[in-house]
Structures are given as C-alpha cells and as structure tokens.
Amino acid sequence: MTEEQRGIIRLCIRKGACSIADFSKELNISVPTATKIVFQLIEDGYLQDCGKVGTSGGRRPSTYGLNPEAGYFVGVDIARQHFHIAISDFKGELKFYIQDIAFVLEANADSFRSMCRKIMDSVTGSGISWDKVLGVGISLTGRVNPEKGFSLSYFVSDDIPLKDIFQRELDTAVTIENDSRAMTYGEYMSQGSDTDQDMLFINLSWGLGMGMILDGHLYYGKSGFSGEIGHFPMLDNDIICRCGKIGCLETGASGSALTRWIKGRLKEGRRSPLWKIYDETGDISLQNVLDAVENEDVLAIEGIGEIGATLGRGIAGLINVFNPGLVVIGGRLIVGRDYLMLPIRTAVNKLSLSKVSTDTKIRFSRLGRSAAAIGDCLLSRAKLLDLL
Amino acid sequence: MTEEQRGIIRLCIRKGACSIADFSKELNISVPTATKIVFQLIEDGYLQDCGKVGTSGGRRPSTYGLNPEAGYFVGVDIARQHFHIAISDFKGELKFYIQDIAFVLEANADSFRSMCRKIMDSVTGSGISWDKVLGVGISLTGRVNPEKGFSLSYFVSDDIPLKDIFQRELDTAVTIENDSRAMTYGEYMSQGSDTDQDMLFINLSWGLGMGMILDGHLYYGKSGFSGEIGHFPMLDNDIICRCGKIGCLETGASGSALTRWIKGRLKEGRRSPLWKIYDETGDISLQNVLDAVENEDVLAIEGIGEIGATLGRGIAGLINVFNPGLVVIGGRLIVGRDYLMLPIRTAVNKLSLSKVSTDTKIRFSRLGRSAAAIGDCLLSRAKLLDLL
C-alpha cells in the first residue's frame, strides 16, 4: 500500500466519508489523482461509495468511506484469570464483545495453544470467518515492549518474543501492547472528530498506570516503558510498593491502596457491611470494596474519596507538566462516579496552575471495561495500516 | 519554499553535508529530482557544494550542505536585569555571544524601542548587516504562548502580543519562547547526530522549569504551557511557593530553595564564609551561594546536595513517566558538578524503576549560560524553515 492510499484511509478514519475534493484538499493532491486512488481502493475492497451528500449550494459530491467489511480486527485484553475479546470491523466499529473468558495461564506451549484456540473459536462463533481477520491486538498489564513484542511481567520467555509465538499460532499479524496504552488508544479513537491532540489516560485498577497521546500520537518513550505514573515518588508514607520502593503514588492511589486503606479502618474498629466478609474470610478483595461502593457503603465511599484526593494530586502535577486538553480516568475503580471525581477535581483545582488547568477537561472513560480490548482492535488496525 | 526543499534543508541540519544519493534515499525522491532541487537551492544561496568525500569503494560523491552565509539568526535571552544575545549563521553555528547587556525593563513603548535598538546595535557591531538577519528568537521566563506570541509573566499588554511589538520594531520575523524550552531546543540541536528522540531538559535556576523533546519534537501542550515541573505537588513541607500553593517541587529544588535553605542554616547558628555577608547585609543572594560553592564552602556544598537529592526525586518520577533516553540538567545552579550530580543520580537509581532508568543517561548542559540564546537562534531558524 502506498503512502497516498494510507493517507486517504487515515482521513476516512479521522473524518468518516469524504468527497474527492476533501481528499484532494487535505492531502495536497490533485482531484484526478485523488479520484484514481479512491477508485483503486474501492476496487481493492477497502473503500465504498457512501452516496451523495448535501452541501450549501453547488453540485452534490459523492462521498467515499471505509468499507466495514474489508476485514475485521480482534482485540484480546488479558487479565490475571480471564480475558476479554473485542471484534471490530474495518471502520473500527465494535461488532462483538465477549467478556470474562476463563483461562488459566501457564508458561508453556500448550497453555498458549489453548488460548489461541479459544480466541479463534470465539471469533468464528460470532459468525466471522477467521480468513477475514486482518490482525489481532493483544494487551497485557505490566511493562511491554510493543516493538520487539515481548512482555517483562508475564510469559517470560528468554529467547522468542511473545508476539512471534502468538503470530505463529494465530497465523495473522499480531501486536502486543501494554494495557494502559491500549485503553488510551481505544478511548482516544472513540471520541469522535473533535479530538484533543494531547490527552492523558489514567488506568486506575489494582495498580496505577497511564497512557499518553501527545501531539496526536501514542507516546512510547525510548523502550516503550513510558507511563509509569504509579511509581512516581511523591507520597510521604512508609508503605513498601510492589516495585520495592517507598513513596510511590500507587501506594496511595490504586486498587491495592484502596483495599489496604479499608482493611486498616476495619482493623481500627470502623464498622461497615464489609466487616462481615473480613471477619469470616480474614481478607477483603478489591471486588468486595467496589461492590460495597455500589451499595452505598459509607466506609467504601470514604475510601474511594481518599484515593481520589491522592490521585488528584498526581493528576494536578501531570497537568502542570503536560498541559493536556483532556484527562480521562479509566480502569476498574471507576465506580461511584462523583465519589471519585469530586475529590480529583478538588485536588486539581487546588494544586495545578490555574492558567494551565483551565485548558484541561477531566472525565471518566466512556468505554469502561471494554477500553483495552477495543483499543487492541484499533491498534491492530493502526499498525497494519501504519497510521500510528 | 516547497516541502521537498525544506526536506533537503532539514536533512542537512540533521546530518550535515549529504550526497545526492543520500537525499534521494532519505526523502524518497529520485536522483534526478534531488539533483534539480539541490541545484535550485544552491542558486538561491541556501546550499553550497561541500566537495567530494571518500567512501568505501566506488565513485566519490559530491556533497552539498548548508551555506553558512545564507543568513543569520539572532537569539535574545531576556533575564530580569539584563539580556544575552547570540548570533548564529545559517548552519546554526554560533558566531557571536554577548553576555549581560544591562537594561531596565519597563512596560512602555520607549523601553521596547531602546531594547530593540540595543539588539540591532549589537548585531551590526559584530560586523553582520541587519539585512542578513533572517529572524530573531526571544525567550523569557514564565509562561509564554509561542503561537500567539504573548507572555503571561512579563510585558503584560492587554491587546497586542509582544511578538508583534518586537516584529514591528525589528522588521524581521520574531518568535517568542519560554526560556526552558529555548534551552531545551538549543541543547537538543547541539548534541550532534546521535540525538535521542526523547529528552528532558531541567532548567534549575531561581525557579525550576523543564522542556521536553518527545518523539524528536519540542512538546508544547495544548496552550504552550507545558513543562511546569517546578509546581508538581510532591513535597511534604509547608513552604508557600511563589505560585501560592504548598508542596511544589520548586520549594525544595531551585535557586530560591537553595538560598532559603542556606539562610535557615545560618539562622540556626551554622557558620560559614557566607555568615559575614548575611550578618552585614541581612540577606544572601543566590549568586552569593553559588560563588560559595565554587569556593568550596562546606555549607553551600551541603545545600547543593540537598537540592540535588530533592530534584533527583522529581527526575526519578519523570523518568518513570517519560522513559526518556536523556535527561539534561541546566540552568544557573549548574555549579560544583559532582556535588549536584551525585545526589541526583543516587535518587534516580533509588527511586526510578530499574528497567526504565537503565535506558536514561543524565548529564549537565553543555551550552551552560548560552543555552537559551543559542536555542533562540535555532528556534528562529526552525520556525522560518518550518521544521519543528
């Protein structure tokens, strides 16, 4: 595929169906050239005629947009005990989303093969032939090098990168990503056409991660390990983070911090419906706490507020550093809406420079749980069409 | 100037003189086209024949590089009581640097006119005709919007942006920048060809600022206010920052923090050669402290170490977030080399994720005091040639 063809496809992704005149103007190519390339792309099956459209006077142009059936992309969001699958068409629209497919991860070839079979079965089960799958995007937690295709946290294999293993088994182009970055891209691409060029996505789950869209592009850093905001040393506590260091933002703003805080209060004698679970099982899971928030448990709500206030301090700092147009909060802890958002906003208003923070909108993720899987689909498309 | 012409000039800036074959390969244009454009650029005076050069076998190619005399760029680094001027040729090489030109800033037209006259006099005094100046770059401390050309900290004029005022008076293209970003660009462009695509520049002066090169481009953020690391809320003190907030990194890692720390120790009874100045004048200036460091004053060195340790904590966090290839420390506080650098390195090693920080080199600024003015020259060139 040539650069001009990619330019036209990119424009269709950004703006939807366009007229020949639009292509010509936006890509600085002449009308006859644009016409030629568009008709070639239609012949190849990538584009389709989207009919004439009204304007403010003058001949009505034919518009051309992506052919949704040009192919499909599969996104796989791998969590600890299960994974989620999203399938998008060529236009990037979600066709199927299958949540919580149980699976036990072992670091051997059979485990991989079983997972790949489940992926392929899910896709064909949704009525999409595997031949029409143009690419598979896979996201994992922890540090991932998307270029080389290996993960540092899971599936630690010495020589052969994870990407190649999947690629061989699935027989399609595979891309590997960090989960926060996949969520970031999913959210960024799903906002419509009035996209901010600079956006931060905060992944508030068991840990605390971040993805960044800077100048309209996903930012990776030198080795693809960017976004580790969870380990920004900025807290004055003496909790040892899972990374082994002290003072990490994650020790005060994450799912692990939330459960720790709740357990601390329960030990101190604070009572709540959570006490029963704690007393009986000797432990409280993050899911227990999140359920309690949904049930308006005062202690759990207070805990979410604590997390929000601490996270807000981190976000305030990030806003000062990045001056972004948008900050999106996503991840498992997006429960109890205002209980989390208000303390975040309060901290940001209090702690970020006013001239900077007035430019920044803060909102919750719209894709919620499916953000990573959808992001994986779109990343797979982006890498196939080379539009990152 | 066409996009192809700019591409060739950009390549010459990045790699120095190139052969026709190099241009053809790097820019994806055919050899005859490259030949034509290069000869046109020579005729226009931008490029010159740089002679034949040896290779590993085969006919020796002629190389073509920037003509240093195609024009000059002037950089003006405006500080509180004085300003510095740098003049670079078209190749970006520093021709003159004039430090500490005294000037009193007042927010009226006469003050501006007097400053512009001093700038023009300095340039012509250096033997360069003002007609050959292709652009002037001006940098100021504080928040600056380079796009619209106004400053929020100085020269506050309601309606007409600072840039236009200068432009009218100097009768050339003028660009306005934030000082930290100008320093960043100067340092980035002066490192030669093996440039890291992701670099952070820390401006450790009276305040604490930062500039970022991300994916090879200067990062501005939505409104050009990015880089305010000095106001990252991460310290657990109760010092009120000049921004009005509490906990800003700048209250522990900046020139103001250093003088405050020194004065605190002197008040507590610690004695050092600085005591004499403090006792006689009732105050200590930052310059006093920096001089004391140069003179190996133990108290001042200890103070620099405190600043370094705190700054290192901030840099560790930034490394986790950006995963940069290079962090450059610049600004007025770059004195006493190791006294500052060692605590920074210690903190970074201790507090940043090992897999991330091994990718990051940390070093001092090479341009030192002239970084901003040189950056201004190069930014002026970059904006004229549209290569940002």
Next chain:
DNA sequence: TTCGTTTTATGAAAATTTTTAAAAAATTGT
C-alpha cells in the same frame, strides 16, 4: 421555470517525476 452561481466531475494538454540505461569516476584486488 429560468438564469446565475457554486461546486463537483471529467478529459486532454502540459508539466513533472521516475525509471531505465549507460557513462564516468573512484576503489580494490590481482
């Protein structure tokens, strides 16, 4: 309805760019 205006679409001429082939210039090996 008709005419003028605006915008899109089409096709031939003109301009530009790439491809191809061959010549020129330098290095390496024998």
Next chain:
DNA sequence: ACAATTTTTTAAAAATTTTCATAAAACGAA
C-alpha cells in the same frame, strides 16, 4: 598497472501528476 567492482552522475524514455478547460449537477433568487 589494469581489470573488476562499486557508486555516482547524466541523459533520454516512460510513467505519473497536475493544470486547465469544460461539462454536469445542484441550489437559490427573480
């Protein structure tokens, strides 16, 4: 020193792209 090899340079042919002129389609006003 000379042939073989490698790489740059030049020149003509082929392909592509743009420009320009014109036709077609739609809207709005008279």
